[in-house]
Amino acid sequence: MPKEKSKSKFVGMRLSEEQNQALSRLQKDSKRSKSDVLLRGLELLGEYYSLGLDKPPLNFDLKSLESEAMHLAEALKQIQDKKQAVRQMVQELAEVDKILDKHHGQKSALIQVLLDIQAQNHWLPKPALIWVSERLDVPLSWIYHIATFYKAFSLVPQGRHVIQVCLGTACQVRGTRRLLDNVVSVLGIEPGQTDAEQKFTLTTVNCLGCCALGPVMKVDGQYYSKPGIQDIEKIAASCD
Numbered sequence: 583m584p585k586e587k588s589k590s591k592f593v594g595m596r597l598s599e600e601q602n603q604a605l606s607r608l609q610k611d612s613k614r615s616k617s618d619v620l621l622r623g624l625e626l627l628g629e630y631y632s633l634g635l636d637k638p639p640l641n642f643d644l645k646s647l648e649s650e651a652m653h654l655a656e657a658l659k660q661i662q663d664k665k666q667a668v669r670q671m672v673q674e675l676a677e678v679d680k681i682l683d684k685h686h687g688q689k690s691a692l693i694q695v696l697l698d699i700q701a702q703n704h705w706l707p708k709p710a711l712i713w714v715s716e717r718l719d720v721p722l723s724w725i726y727h728i729a730t731f732y733k734a735f736s737l738v739p740q741g742r743h744v745i746q747v748c749l750g751t752a753c754q755v756r757g758t759r760r761l762l763d764n765v766v767s768v769l770g771i772e773p774g775q776t777d778a779e780q781k782f783t784l785t786t787v788n789c790l791g792c793c794a795l796g797p798v799m800k801v802d803g804q805y806y807s808k809p810g811i812q813d814i815e816k817i818a819a820s821c822d
Contacts, residue, residue, distance in 0.1 A: 671709055677702060678710045682717045689718050693728060696735060704740040704780070741776045741783035743821045745769070746800040749786045752793035756808075761797040762786065764811040768818055781821065 681698045685691035692714070699710050706729050715722040729735045747762045766772060769782050776783040790798050795807035801817055809817065 674703075674707065675709060675713050678713050679717070682714065687717055689720055692718060692720060692725070693732075696725070696729060700735055704742060705736040705738060708737075739776055739780060741781050743781060743802050744783050744785065746785050746787050746790065747773070748788075748790040748796065748798045748800075750789040750793065750796070753796035753798060756796040758797035761799060761809065764809075764814055765799060768811065768814045782818070 685695055711725050771777050771784050773784050773786045790800055799806050
């Protein structure tokens, strides 16, 4: 039985030895980092698809990032052709590069880098995490450990505005179930969901720390005590 060629791991992808050598040659010839080479490769991939061709013109595997771009486009209800999806991801990764450069590419700034990506995108897309893994030389598994440990991070798309409804005991006895039903009616989504326009994410919490004001909902850090359905409609309408 022929011996299987060894593979090495790079930015979340499995590269053959030949592909890894090709990537190293491109890096040396262009005098750029591996992430710069990959970013340019993705740009070329988008340009290639614009010609109506299906097979990528590259010798090493960019399929991992490409497939993530298409998956995210579908998940966000933004069904695009390959050219548009790849180009959009290139733009997003370029923004991640700016964040990394702002923190001078330091490993010690990992949490702050993730916070900045979260603030910019309202969640942590997988391609961004792959990019951070490469640029900071941090294992992708460790980045996922951080992202799942801290509640400030989300690995699923979030709306631009987060609405929290308190289900604590004090709010329960003051009618928080009716409040939640009204919020669901106005937004058209259930707790844990995000609307199709990525405008609102609705969540419930056990306590917002202001029991005397119950029932309470919180929108982007602002507390609202005993809002009726018309109040909820006005609050939703005021969100851009």
